[in-house]
Amino acid sequence: MERRRTHLSLSFSFLVTFCYFFIAIFATFLEAYDTLSPPQTITGNKTLVSPSQNFELGFFNLGSNSTRRYLGIWYKNVPKKTVIWVANRDNPLAHDFGDDGSLTFSNDGKLIVHSHKGNVIWSSNSSRPARNPVAQLLDTGNLVLKDIDGRSSEKYIWQSFDYPCDTLVPGMRLGWRFKTGLNRHLSSWKSYDDPSNGDYTYSVDPRGIPQLFLNKRNKKIFRSGPWYGQQFKGDPVLSSNPVFKAVFVFDSDEVSYSYEAKDNMISRFVLTPSGSIRHFSWNDHKSSWVSEFSVQGDHCDDYALCGAYGSCSIVKSSSPSCKCLKGFEPRKAQDWSSGCVREDSKGCKSGGDSFEKLTGLKLPDSAEFHANYSISINHCEAECLKNCSCVAYAKLDVNASGKGCVTWFGDLFDIREAPVYGQDLYVRVSASQLDSNAGRNKKKIFILLPVAVSLTSTIVVLALWFIIKTWQRNGAVEKEDLQFNDGRGSRSERNEYELPLFEIAIIEAATMNFSVYKKIGEGGFGLVYKGELPSGQEIAVKKLLETSGQGLQEFKNEVILISQLQHRNLVKLLGCCIHGEDKMLIYEYMPNKSLDSLLFDETKRPVLNWQKRLDIIIGIARGLLYLHRDSRLRIVHRDLKASNVLLDINMNPKISDFGMARMFGGDQTEAMTKRVVGTYGYMSPEYAIDDVFSFGVLLLEILSGKRNKGFLHPDHKLNLLGHAWKLWNEGKALELMDGLLENEFPSSEALRCIQVGLSCVQHRPEDRPTMSLVLVMLDSESAVLPQPGRPGLYSERFFSETDSTSLARLNSSSNHINVTLEKRFYIVGVLLYVVYIEIMKEKKKGESL
Numbered sequence: 001m002e003r004r005r006t007h008l009s010l011s012f013s014f015l016v017t018f019c020y021f022f023i024a025i026f027a028t029f030l031e032a033y034d035t036l037s038p039p040q041t042i043t044g045n046k047t048l049v050s051p052s053q054n055f056e057l058g059f060f061n062l063g064s065n066s067t068r069r070y071l072g073i074w075y076k077n078v079p080k081k082t083v084i085w086v087a088n089r090d091n092p093l094a095h096d097f098g099d100d101g102s103l104t105f106s107n108d109g110k111l112i113v114h115s116h117k118g119n120v121i122w123s124s125n126s127s128r129p130a131r132n133p134v135a136q137l138l139d140t141g142n143l144v145l146k147d148i149d150g151r152s153s154e155k156y157i158w159q160s161f162d163y164p165c166d167t168l169v170p171g172m173r174l175g176w177r178f179k180t181g182l183n184r185h186l187s188s189w190k191s192y193d194d195p196s197n198g199d200y201t202y203s204v205d206p207r208g209i210p211q212l213f214l215n216k217r218n219k220k221i222f223r224s225g226p227w228y229g230q231q232f233k234g235d236p237v238l239s240s241n242p243v244f245k246a247v248f249v250f251d252s253d254e255v256s257y258s259y260e261a262k263d264n265m266i267s268r269f270v271l272t273p274s275g276s277i278r279h280f281s282w283n284d285h286k287s288s289w290v291s292e293f294s295v296q297g298d299h300c301d302d303y304a305l306c307g308a309y310g311s312c313s314i315v316k317s318s319s320p321s322c323k324c325l326k327g328f329e330p331r332k333a334q335d336w337s338s339g340c341v342r343e344d345s346k347g348c349k350s351g352g353d354s355f356e357k358l359t360g361l362k363l364p365d366s367a368e369f370h371a372n373y374s375i376s377i378n379h380c381e382a383e384c385l386k387n388c389s390c391v392a393y394a395k396l397d398v399n400a401s402g403k404g405c406v407t408w409f410g411d412l413f414d415i416r417e418a419p420v421y422g423q424d425l426y427v428r429v430s431a432s433q434l435d436s437n438a439g440r441n442k443k444k445i446f447i448l449l450p451v452a453v454s455l456t457s458t459i460v461v462l463a464l465w466f467i468i469k470t471w472q473r474n475g476a477v478e479k480e481d482l483q484f485n486d487g488r489g490s491r492s493e494r495n496e497y498e499l500p501l502f503e504i505a506i507i508e509a510a511t512m513n514f515s516v517y518k519k520i521g522e523g524g525f526g527l528v529y530k531g532e533l534p535s536g537q538e539i540a541v542k543k544l545l546e547t548s549g550q551g552l553q554e555f556k557n558e559v560i561l562i563s564q565l566q567h568r569n570l571v572k573l574l575g576c577c578i579h580g581e582d583k584m585l586i587y588e589y590m591p592n593k594s595l596d597s598l599l600f601d602e603t604k605r606p607v608l609n610w611q612k613r614l615d616i617i618i619g620i621a622r623g624l625l626y627l628h629r630d631s632r633l634r635i636v637h638r639d640l641k642a643s644n645v646l647l648d649i650n651m652n653p654k655i656s657d658f659g660m661a662r663m664f665g666g667d668q669t670e671a672m673t674k675r676v677v678g679t680y681g682y683m684s685p686e687y688a689i690d691d692v693f694s695f696g697v698l699l700l701e702i703l704s705g706k707r708n709k710g711f712l713h714p715d716h717k718l719n720l721l722g723h724a725w726k727l728w729n730e731g732k733a734l735e736l737m738d739g740l741l742e743n744e745f746p747s748s749e750a751l752r753c754i755q756v757g758l759s760c761v762q763h764r765p766e767d768r769p770t771m772s773l774v775l776v777m778l779d780s781e782s783a784v785l786p787q788p789g790r791p792g793l794y795s796e797r798f799f800s801e802t803d804s805t806s807l808a809r810l811n812s813s814s815n816h817i818n819v820t821l822e823k824r825f826y827i828v829g830v831l832l833y834v835v836y837i838e839i840m841k842e843k844k845k846g847e848s849l
Contacts (some may be wrong), residue, residue, distance in 0.1 A: 036103070036135040037148070042071075043102035048137045049076055055084075055141040059093075059101055062193045068092035070195060071103055071113050071122065073141055073160065075266070079287055084141055084167040084268065085160050088113055088122040089195040109133035109157070111145055126158040127180075133157070140171040165195065168259075168269040170244070174212070175204040175256030184256070186271040200275040206255045208371045209396060209406055210248075212238070214296075216275060220303040222296050223414050225362050226396065226406070227257075228423075234362040235301075236421045237293050241517050243267065243281065269295075274603050279517075285536025293517045300416040304365070307331070307339025308411035311361065319710070325415070326356050327429045339411070344430045348388030355381060355393070356429045360422035363394055364412035371396055373404040380405030381426065392427045500575035502586055507531065507577050511541055520593065530589060538589035539574060543582065555583045562658050565631060569623030571646055571656040587656070591649050595702075596642035605705055605738070610745035612651050613702050617753065618778055619653040620645060620698065624691050625771040627655075640694035642701060692768045693792065696760025700724050703753055705738035721761050721791040728758060728788065753778070758788035 034051050036042060047058035056076040060083070061069055071087040093101040093115060101121060106112045109130030113122040124145055132148040143160040161172045166188050168174060176183050185203030190196045200221070202214050212224035212232065225234015227248055232238050239246050244259045244267060261267045266282035277295035282288075299305065299320040300312035306322035310330075313321050324330060324340035331338040372380070377395050384390035389409045396404040412427075510531030511518045518529045526544040533539060544555060555576075562573035562585075577584040595616065598604045608616075620640075627635040637644075637655065644657040697708050700720055708720040718726060727733050733754045734747060756777050762768050767789055769777065777783050 034137050038105045038133065041102045041104040044100050048135075048143075050137045050139045050141070052139045053077060054139050055137060057137050057143060059103075062195070066193065067094065069094075069101060071101070072195075073137070073143060075282075078266070078282060080289075082268075082289070083195070084169055085143070085165050086195045087160075089165060089189075090197060091121050093121060105133055105135075109145075111135055111158070124158040128157060130157050141169050142171065165189070166198075166271045170259060170261045170267065173249075173256040173258040174202070175210075175249070175254060176206050177254045178206075179253065186269075188271045188275065189273050191273050198273050200271055200273075202271050202277060204255055204257060208369050210250055210255045211365075212257065214271075214275065214277065214303075220365075220414075221275060222277075222301055222303055223365055224295075228396070231421070233421060233423055234416075234418070235295060235297075237279075237295060237297070237517055241512075241515060243279070243292060243512070243517060267292075276603075283532075283536070290538075293519075304337075304339075304413040306336050306415070308413055309340040309342075309415075310336055311415045311417060313417040325358065325412075325427055327427065339413075342430070348428075348430070352430075353385065354429055355384075355426035358425045358427060360417060360419040361425045362414070362416045362418045363406070363423055363425060364392070364408060365414045366391075366408040366410045366412055368409040369406055370409070371404070371406045375405060376403055377405055380407065383407070384426075384428075390428065392425055394423055394425050502575050502577040502584075504577055504579040504582075506533065507541055507584060507586070509534075510539060514541075514543060521597075538591075540587045540589045541577075542585040542587065544584070555585075559585070565627075565635075567623055567626045568652065569619045569654055570626065571654040590646035590654065592647035592651060594643045595645040595647060595653065598647070599642055599702060599705060600707055602740075606740055608702075610741055610749075614749065614753070616645070616647075616651070616653045617699055617702055618775070620655065620695065621771060621775050621778060623653070623655045624695060625775055628691070628771050637691050637694075640691050640698060642698060645698070690765060690768070692760050692771060692774070693765075695771070695774070696757045696768075696791075697721065699753060699757035699760065700736070703738065703750065703757065704736050705740060721758075724754065725758060725788070725791050728754065748781070752781075752785065755785045755788060758791060759786060761791040762789045763792040764789065 034048055036048060042048065042058060045058070047056050049056050053076050055073055057071070057073045059069055059071055060074070060081065061067075070089065070092055072083045073085040074081050074083045093113075101113055101115055103111065103113050106123065108126075110126050110133075111124040112120055114120050126145060130145070130147050133145060134148050135143060135145050137143050140161075144156045145158040146156050162182060162184055164172055164174070164184060164186055166186055168186060172184075174184050174186065183203060185201055187202075188198035188200040190198040199216050200214060202212065205211050205213050209226035211226055212235075213220055214222035223234060224232040224238060226232070227250065231246070238257070243265065244261050247258045247260060249256045249258075259269075267280065269277060269279050271277050279292045279295070280289040281292055283290045296302075298314050300314050302320075305320055306312045309325050309328045310322050311325055313323070315321050322336040327343055328340035329343050330336070331341050373396070375383070377393075380393050380395075384393045384407050387409075390407050391409065392412060393405055393407045396406040415425075508514070510533055511529040514527075514529055518531065519527060520530045520540070521528045526542050529541045529543065531539045531541050559573070559576055562571070571590070572588045574586045574588060576586060592598070598608055624637070624640070627637060635658075637658065639657060640655065644655065646654045646656050648654060697720075701708055704720065704724070706720055711720040711723065713723055716723070716726070724733070724736050727736050733751055736754060737743075737745070737750055756769075756774060759777075760768055760774065777785055
């Protein structure tokens with residue numbers, strides 16, 4: 001019995017001792033999981049993993065066939081390895097020689113990577129030596145080096161967040177530490193499989209007013225605008241939003257920008273090899289990264305696009321338009337990069353100058369500017385007025401104290417119109433110019449005032465007559481449209497065309513309440529937002545603008561038309577949403593966006609090789625043929641252009657935007673339409689509903705990579721159509737082809753496409769082929785193609801210099817415009833009223849002077 005007790009006691013002691021050692025060993029193992037200390041090393045497939053399993057550090061290769069090996073940090077739980085930091089980005093290990101490398105410590109406590117031969121490939125430039133160094137991978141993705149007693153970031157000897165590569169993650173800072181001179185900035189990879197330093201850098205400029213700059217080598221590409229307390233005034237997407245919270249530090253120790261992700265979202269900013277700054281978030285439903293937005297919004301974000309004293313604005317076609325600030329004129333009429341110069345070059349007249357207030361602008365950049373955070377805006381104006389070198393000033397209330405201003409000395413660059421987030425800019429105007437303006441105003445009043453008196457009575461009569469007629473005419477139309485808006489159309493109509501009707505709450509949640517960060521473009525009659533349904537399906541929401549041309553008539557048109565269309569080359573309508581005055585269409589989302597976003601962008605167009613362009617051309621032709629011949633109702637799109645062709649994930653084209661389309665019976669061969677609509681440069685000369693002409697224009701644009709509208713050639717004044725026809729007649733048609741294709745296309749196919757395009761844009765409508773014949777000509781090498789005649793709209797004089805996207809809505813019958821007497825009275829009345837208003841304005845200005 002005693003022996004048994006002794007045996008049990010020994011067994012219990014052994015069990016306790018074993019558990020103790022097991023726990024100790026296991027604890028040591030856990031401690032080593034995210035830390036590294038001498039004499040430990042990382043080599044081969046060994047890694048460090050952050051405590052919460054968010055990030056992993058180790059050696060890796062880029063691609064299965066890569067011979068280069070790097071030490072880096074990547075997301076642990078993301079299936080596709082996504083690297084956020086590379087240590088030896090410019091000095092890879094030669095993996096083909098069996099050199100896997102190792103990470104260890106130097107004698108003075110630095111982290112080093114050395115080759116199998118003992119050569120140091122990379123080392124941490126620690127601020128001081130460490131007696132007991134410990135490296136740790138934090139849950140933020142930050143690799144830190146500290147003494148074993150280090151407890152705070154101030155005691156870090158070195159950290160990877162101080163030396164970012166192409167990626168900014170939550171908690172990482174961009175900016176300067178003034179005491180040490182450390183500049184934390186992003187630098188792009190050379191290519192997607194080469195992490196060495198590329199051409200682009202993204203950094204904080206701390207001079208005067210902190211701003212973020214994107215540079216290509218030493219050339220400025222993009223500027224965020226100044227930090228204004230809560231946001232960068234020139235780039236609102238960097239401000240706090242439903243996705244992340246922006247954090248900006250600006251004090252005597254540092255100036256830096258960082259962000260904090262909301263709702264534990266996995267997100268990152270990436271400076272791509274092509275120079276785009278994009279924000280990505282991880283989508284668990286799709287198990288992939290989703291691009292939320294790009295920091296650069298449009299072409300007006302291109303640095304100094306309009307030169308000195310030039311202001312850029314985006315018109316409805318998403319094209320940039322330049323104009324000079326008030327008091328300035330273009331230096332060179334055809335070269336906006338040269339900017340503008342003062343209309344009055346006499347110089348500063350002390351005591352006589354004043355400032356012109358310009359509203360809603362992105363504040364400019366200049367070679368020299370000064371910020372003062374303690375004076376009022378009135379004091380700022382007085383100080384600027386004293387100095388003839390001061391060309392402009394603006395309010396700069398960073399601390400919400402009601403004080404602060406910035407003054408500029410030298411030419412003003414990179415100005416754009418920004419009605420929503422822009423600021424007021426006060427630009428110096430000379431005294432002589434003020435006198436000149438006053439004189440012109442008085443002269444206008446002298447000439448126009450007698451005219452105003454004689455026309456006032458006419459205007460009143462015409463206006464009253466028009467109002468009465470409009471009320472009478474619109475009563476029935478509004479009643480009919482409201483029936484559709486409320487869902488009270490006829491029973492047969494609702495049954496035939498019924499679509500899923502989405503609740504507004506679902507759409508608002510999908511688009512983050514129509515956040516600017518979800519806006520992906522403007523199309524047709526409204527804004528387009530990217531969204532995600534609770535199921536994980538991505539959608540595009542087209543929200544019609546209240547001031548757009550599309551009322552319920554066009555909305556009903558688009559819903560009825562698209563709901564009945566089923567073709568792989570037509571965009572799919574998922575449903576609609578009506579909430580009060582708001583009308584929304586919900587489409588399938590196209591990840592490659594519209595064709596024009598690739599075709600007319602020099603940096604993105606290379607992805608459109610010859611085969612992809614040919615497939616896109618044939619896909620568009622098939623979609624049009626379905627509309628014209630194979631759908632139950634014959635449908636003419638009437639607004640076919642590059643921005644209305646969307647590309648899915650496989651680059652398949654899908655025709656979109658049916659707001660202007662019109663359907664007619666299957667036995668009708670001619671369209672009797674009530675409206676003539678379309679886009680300048682794509683519509684046929686006689687304003688007929690002619691998709692063939694628009695297809696021909698689009699085909700030539702795809703081949704050349706050039707827009708028809710706005711096309712300029714140094715040797716002639718022809719547009720793209722005329723240029724193509726000229727080359728065809730001279731036997732040099734292949735010179736039309738996009739130079740980025742580098743002749744990597746069959747000449748016979750290219751010539752056939754050019755000939756088809758020219759045949760479609762012939763001046764005489766009866767000479768143009770049908771879409772069925774177009775497909776035969778594109779698909780068959782044996783088909784005999786007719787020689788094309790002179791194109792319609794082949795000279796630039798046919799196009800307006802303005803960038804309007806739509807033709808005016810005019811009454812018409814068949815293919816001819818017939819402006820009725822009622823319309824004529826209306827137009828005359830409106831014009832006279834506008835003249836009267838302008839006269840009254842000039843009179844008030846004259847009285848004030």
